[in-house]
Amino acid sequence: MKSHIKANMKISQLAKTTNVASKTIRYYEEIGLLPEAYRNDNGYREYRASDIERLVFIRRCRELKIPLEQIKTLIAVQVDQKSSCQEVDALIAQQLEKVRTTIAELTMLEKTLHALATSCPNDKVGDCQILKNLQQE
Amino acid sequence: MKSHIKANMKISQLAKTTNVASKTIRYYEEIGLLPEAYRNDNGYREYRASDIERLVFIRRCRELKIPLEQIKTLIAVQVDQKSSCQEVDALIAQQLEKVRTTIAELTMLEKTLHALATSCPNDKVGDCQILKNLQQE
DNA sequence: AGTTGACCTTACTGTTACTGGAAGGTTTAT
DNA sequence: ATAAACCTTCCAGTAACAGTAAGGTCAACT
Numbered sequence: 032m033k034s035h036i037k038a039n040m041k042i043s044q045l046a047k048t049t050n051v052a053s054k055t056i057r058y059y060e061e062i063g064l065l066p067e068a069y070r071n072d073n074g075y076r077e078y079r080a081s082d083i084e085r086l087v088f089i090r091r092c093r094e095l096k097i098p099l100e101q102i103k104t105l106i107a108v109q110v111d112q113k114s115s116c117q118e119v120d121a122l123i124a125q126q127l128e129k130v131r132t133t134i135a136e137l138t139m140l141e142k143t144l145h146a147l148a149t150s151c152p153n154d155k156v157g158d159c160q161i162l163k164n165l166q167q168e
Numbered sequence: 169m170k171s172h173i174k175a176n177m178k179i180s181q182l183a184k185t186t187n188v189a190s191k192t193i194r195y196y197e198e199i200g201l202l203p204e205a206y207r208n209d210n211g212y213r214e215y216r217a218s219d220i221e222r223l224v225f226i227r228r229c230r231e232l233k234i235p236l237e238q239i240k241t242l243i244a245v246q247v248d249q250k251s252s253c254q255e256v257d258a259l260i261a262q263q264l265e266k267v268r269t270t271i272a273e274l275t276m277l278e279k280t281l282h283a284l285a286t287s288c289p290n291d292k293v294g295d296c297q298i299l300k301n302l303q304q305e
Numbered sequence: 306a307g308t309t310g311a312c313c314t315t316a317c318t319g320t321t322a323c324t325g326g327a328a329g330g331t332t333t334a335t
Numbered sequence: 336a337t338a339a340a341c342c343t344t345c346c347a348g349t350a351a352c353a354g355t356a357a358g359g360t361c362a363a364c365t
Contacts, residue, residue, distance in 0.1 A: 137267055
């Protein structure tokens with residue numbers, strides 16, 4: 032059961048509620064991730080409680096580093112309640128794969144940097160081991 | 169002992185040798201990471217063997233994800249052989265810290281994504297657990 | 306009534322480190 | 336002679352915003 036309160040609000044209220052900056056909300060609208068907001072007489076955007084949901088959904092996806100373009104896809108799929116959620120599964124799986132790959136890469140990078148960081152006992156640039164190591168092919 | 173061959177070359181030769189795209193080399197020159205290249209009569213850039221070193225240095229730094237601005241600093245420090253390499257140490261340590269932080273963040277992300285990926289046994293969007301989880305605050 | 310401060314609007318720029326492409330000049334090989 | 340393979344500069348695009356400017360609106364206080 033949804034709230035019976037019809038709580039219209041301006042952009043900064045929505046921003047506060049969802050923890051998404053006003054600027055970002057406008058940007059999402061601009062690129063079509065959010066539908067064009069209703070404008071009241073003075074031209075201000077006006078939002079209803081239901082707008083909160085979609086924005087929270089987007090924010091959650093962004094926390095998972097899902098690109099905006101893919102969030103668009105997720106939203107599109109969501110609209111058709113009867114469609115298969117295979118696409119959703121695949122997208123999340125793919126995102127997981129990307130994260131794992133990045134972790135693997137960064138772990139190797141960490142090793143290299145750690146080795147480098149502990150390689151120089153000198154204090155003059157002239158014989159700095161770090162710099163010498165960085166010269167190496 | 170350096171090579172005694174004075175091997176002048178054009179940009180694509182330098183690119184091949186250092187494994188840095190010609191386009192990228194021009195870009196580095198444009199932002200002042202590389203000095204302005206000597207031009208021969210037809211206006212083509214011409215490089216000597218010694219130019220390879222600096223570019224390899226830059227490439228190695230980039231492999232370590234060191235930002236171009238910081239590479240500028242490293243090169244500047246390098247020039248003065250007598251200066252302390254504290255700055256170099258600090259920069260590498262800082263880079264290591266950044267990588268470690270990112271790994272930690274991504275590891276948490278991986279957990280969340282993994283949990284999410286295995287949360288949906290259905291196949292209709294209407295009751296897709298993944299989407300429901302993404303709605304949650 | 307006037308003014309301050311806190312909102313709102315659009316539009317433009319900057320960020321990072323390149324990559325792609327257009328339009329045109331040069332060199333090399335056939 | 337001509338075509339392929341170079342080279343040049345310049346402009347646009349990428350991802351996801353953040354910063355700033357210039358200006359309109361609204362509520363409260365003096």
